[in-house]
Amino acid sequence: MPGAAGPPMSMEGVDHALRRRMEERDRVAGDMLDLDDHPSHRLLKGLTLTGETARRWEQAQITLVNLWWLFDAYRRVLDHAQEVRAAGRPDLGLLTALLTGPSVELKAEDVPIEKRSLLRAQGEWITLDLALAGMDGSYREVAELIGAVDTAWNTLLPVIDEADASRRAARELADSLSAADPELDRLDAQATRLRERVTTDPLGSTGLLGELDALGRAAQARRNELAQAIRVREEYAGRAGRLGERVEAVAEAEREARRVRDLVLVKIQSASPPEMPDQAPTLRDRLAALDTADGRWLELVERLTALERGVEEALAHATRVTESMAGLIGRRDELRGRLSAYQAKAVRLGYAEDVALAGLYGAARDLLWTAPCDLRRATVAVAEYQRAITGIGAAG
Incomplete structure (x- = not known):
């Protein structure tokens, strides 16, 4: 009661x-x-x-x-x-x-x-x-x-949903390529495991946010890779054609590098040419091998992209070698021009018939107009002639 x-x-x-x-x-x-x-x-x-x-x-x-x-x-x-x-x-x-x-x-x-x-x-x-x-x-x-x-749930499930959207889009792209995708299969299994964990134990899953974010990024990255594979499939003929033209540009650049090297070896004494580029044959083989991908577009994306990068690197290397070798000829020509300029200065100063100056000039000129030219000695000779002319100008 x-x-x-x-x-x-x-x-x-x-x-x-x-x-x-x-x-x-x-x-x-x-x-x-x-x-x-x-x-x-x-x-x-x-x-x-x-x-x-x-x-x-x-x-x-x-x-x-x-x-x-x-x-x-x-x-x-x-x-x-x-x-x-x-x-x-x-x-x-x-x-x-x-x-x-x-x-x-x-x-x-x-x-x-x-x-x-x-x-x-x-x-x-x-x-x-x-x-x-x-x-x-x-x-x-x-x-x-x-x-x-x-x-x-409101924190974790939307992250999984976003990853699922990327995975579904990626799966549609993979299906359109008619290609098996073990990486996408792995992401599917991971997503299933994480969704089950979050659904049945949300309070024990709060520490999974980092893994869920990583899943979403991986799914989006796979989607992007598959989308790129489809673009490659659609653009392959054009890209392969342009790539063939760039390979021939590499071959031409390498021929020019060898021509300049041969010229330098004749005209410049003791020149130590860099290793000559010779990538064009290998690049042609790699381009021909692309056709063996047989519709494996994901693999072809990697091979085509790597080949495009390799072609540009080979072209840049051949150009650098050519410029480096041509620089030796340019150095000789620059010394010739400097010698002529100081000779003209000697004439203006009234020393055109000076025996000592004429001897210095003759030694430098012989070195610069003799093939192959000894650039080291020629540089020293031009410098000695330059100091002599400069000394006369200062004394006058």
Whole structure:
């Protein structure tokens, strides 16, 4: 039976308290129904959970059972109070006890096991306020769990969905190429595993965000590679034709490098030419071998791209070798020009017939106009003639 309360309330006080309690009951019922109808709550009830989520959900289900049981006991007290109030001569003492005293019975068999005692044969009674506080604590505990699950799903599942969109697009591209794709198969298996983990244990999967991001990037990268393969398939004839022209440009550049080398070896003494480029035959073989890909467009993308890069590198190398070798001829010509300029200066200074200067000039000229030219000695000779002319100019 309900325990004793304080002095009986007035009828006005009873009506005010009862009205407030009924509003409170309706609000609590609405909140509990909202909790029960929460999308993540409904999903949790329908899933076979694992890991951390399974452990916490098992405890939450016990809490939910206790919550609904306590609400039912709380509601029965209020229903009883309404019946007493509706009587012709309402018992104010009983109403006061119901509304303010320990009127909610917690039966011994319904008390949570961790709060039971082997010495207690009867249940216990609590007030409506204590019942409300107990319901509030249980509600918050379950709502917190559902909110954490909801947050985890809302954070992780969109990342998987985005990766799935890239994988589906990649799969369509692979199918259009009629090619098996082990890499895409691996990404599919990884995505299936991660989605299962996130779905059944969202609370234990929060650390997977980095792996999920990596999956999304890998799926997008594979999609891009397959899209490139399709472009190569569509553009292959044109690219292969242009590539053949560039290979012939390499061959021509290498022939020019050899021509310049031969010229330098004749005209410049002790020239040490760099290693001559000879990549054109190999590049022609690689270009011809592209046709053996037999529709394996992903493989062809890599081979075609590598060959295009190799052709440009070979062309650049041949050009550098030619320029390096031609620079030796240019150095000789530059020394010839400098010698002629200082000879003209000697004439302007009135030393055209100077025997010493003529000897220096003749030695430098012989070196520069003799094939092969000794550039080192010629450079020294021109420098000596230059210093002599400069000295005369300074003295005058």
